[in-house]
Amino acid sequence: MKHPFLPYRRPVRTLMQASALTASVLLLPSAGIPLAQADETCQSPYMAKIVGQEDFIHVWTLGAEGVGDEQDKLVTVDVNPKSQNYGKVVHTVSVGGRNEAHHSGFTDDRQYLWAGGLDTNKLFIFDVHTDPAKPKLVKTITDFVAKSGGVVGPHTTYALPGRMIITGLSNNKDHGGRTGLVEYTNDGEYITTHWTPTDSDLGGAVKTGKYADGYGYDLRVLPRRNLMLTSSFTGWSNYMMDFGKMLNDPEAMKRFGNTVVQWNLHSKQPKKVFDVPGAPLEIRCAWGENHNYCFTSTALTSKIWLIYEDAEGSWQAKEVADVGDPSKVPLPVDISISSDDKMLWVNTFMDGKTRAFDISDPFKPKQVYEQKIGAQVNMVSSSWDGKRLYYTSSLLANWDKKGADNEQYLKGYVWDGKELKEKFAVDFTKENLGRAHQMVLNAYSLYSANKPVSETLLAELDKEK
Structure with a gap:
């Protein structure tokens, strides 16, 4: 799958230029750019950002038995308030079967979206630039486990210059949490595997506490600090198990990261293993050029942790806040940092709430707002200007709630600095789509002005004339 880089159109109101740096430049300071993978404040530093109004959200959606075609699919929703289709589904692409659709991420040129399945280990590559309103499935990778040397459960698909790095959740030997990182070219060719350090094979890393479990989950980088961080979750035998059954299985509950x-970002060598007990999930890094820190939250212990560089230039990990009442296990899931490094949004699956923490002092986060989004909530994505937030509902097919509490949705809100106000909601069950999981934002303005655009956009432009 060859895709020569298209020249970007760069209107000031919509784009932040991101350099496609070569590997040798990874060690140089870059203007304070971190990353992430769901929302605009969490994209890879090697790609353009939407700093104005996004046009679409692509939702990576789990197929559900008895719902529509029952297949996993990429669902595109129009989210531009000026559009006649605002808040409506405009396109879907089914991928065949149910693969435990989970996360997705753009290539560095932002022309292709890689999406993974945690059960079948397939990777689906979508063309999202030819017409952002109508993505096309252009390649399916089916030999991920064999090529990677046994990594199972492709999770975070993250852009590096000219390549994708993918975190695993498990392995094909015991389906436990031992796993690694896998690199591919943007064209979908396997490059190499980096195994996460364990007690028996630290790979040169320093173990700073009790654990070196080899587990994996999310990945983020700070190029100017030559830093790559990975977090940890659980293996296939747990994430494919019924949630209630797992909670009542003492042995299963021991199998969490x-x-x-x-890691050294340039060499991909592990340097330190920090104790962050309770399954640390998403990692989000600060944007300020002198803000050398990142956050994660722990699902089982309901804590916010700070990973920071100290005065001596050494990286440390510190617990800095509770999320809700930890004794009630609200189950923190996705988090999102604002582009000014002042706010951290934290979702809790069990009570369906989103919470805003003031992180102006990263060592002392303070909750300043909370709101119930639904019976269950998982992902949160925020716009670069912080004015819009989007929420989806599904955690895992076997972990979602049952009955009436199994709400499946995409909801859009505006944030005025004091409260969230709902602007639209798409009921994924009612529309026969499935379980709404992870989101990425897209915009026409990211791509060449010479590329064809959809009939929908042309109609809108004619209408404005």
Whole structure:
């Protein structure tokens, strides 16, 4: 799948230029750019950002038995308030079967979206630039496990210059949490695997606490600090198990990760293994050029942790806040940082709430707002200007709530600095789509002005004339 880089159109109101740096430049300071993978404040530093109004959200959606075609699919929703289709589904692409659709991420040129399935280990590559309103499935990778040397459960698909790096959740030997990182070219060709350090094979890393479990989950980088961080979750035998059954299985509850690993971004060598007990999930890094820190939250212990560089230039991990009442296990899931490094949004699955923390002092986060989004809530994505937030509902097919509480949705809100106000909601069950999981934002303005655009946009432009 060859895709020569298209020249970007860069209107000031919509784009932040991101350099496609070569590997040798990874060690140089860059204007304070971190990353992430769902929302605009969490994209890879090697791609353009939408700093104005996004046009679409692509929702990576799990097929559900008895719902529509029952297949996993990429669902595109129009989210531009000026559009006649605002808040409506405008396109879907089914991928065949149910693969435990989970996360997705753009290539560095932002022309293709890689999406993974945690059960079948397939990777689906979508063309999202030819017409952002109508993505096309252009390639399916089916030999991920064999090529990677046994990594199972492709999770975070993250852009590096000219390549994708993918975190695993498990392995094909015991379906436990031992796993690694896998690199591919943007064209979908396997490059190499980096195994996460364990007690028996630290790979040169320093173990700073009790654990070196080898587990994986999310990945983020700070190029100017030559930093890559990975977090940890659980293996296939747990994430494919019924949630209630797992909670009542003492052995299963022992099989969760308790670590964050610091890696050398340039060499991909592990440097330190930090104790972060309770399954640290998403990692979000600060944007300020002198803000050398990132956050994660722990699902089982309901804590916010700070991973920071100290005065001596050494990286440390510190618990800095509770999320809700930890004794009630609200189950923190997705988090989102604002582009000014002042706010951290934290979702809790069990009570269906989103909470805003003031992180002006990263060592002392303070909750300043909370709101119930639904019976269950998982992902949160925020616009670059902080004015819009989007929420989806599904955690895992076997972990979602049952009955009436199994709400499946995409909801859009505006944030005025004091409260969230709902602007639209798409009921994924009612529309026969499935379970709404992870989101990425897209915009026409990211791509060449010479590329064809959809009939929908042309109609809108004619209408404005």
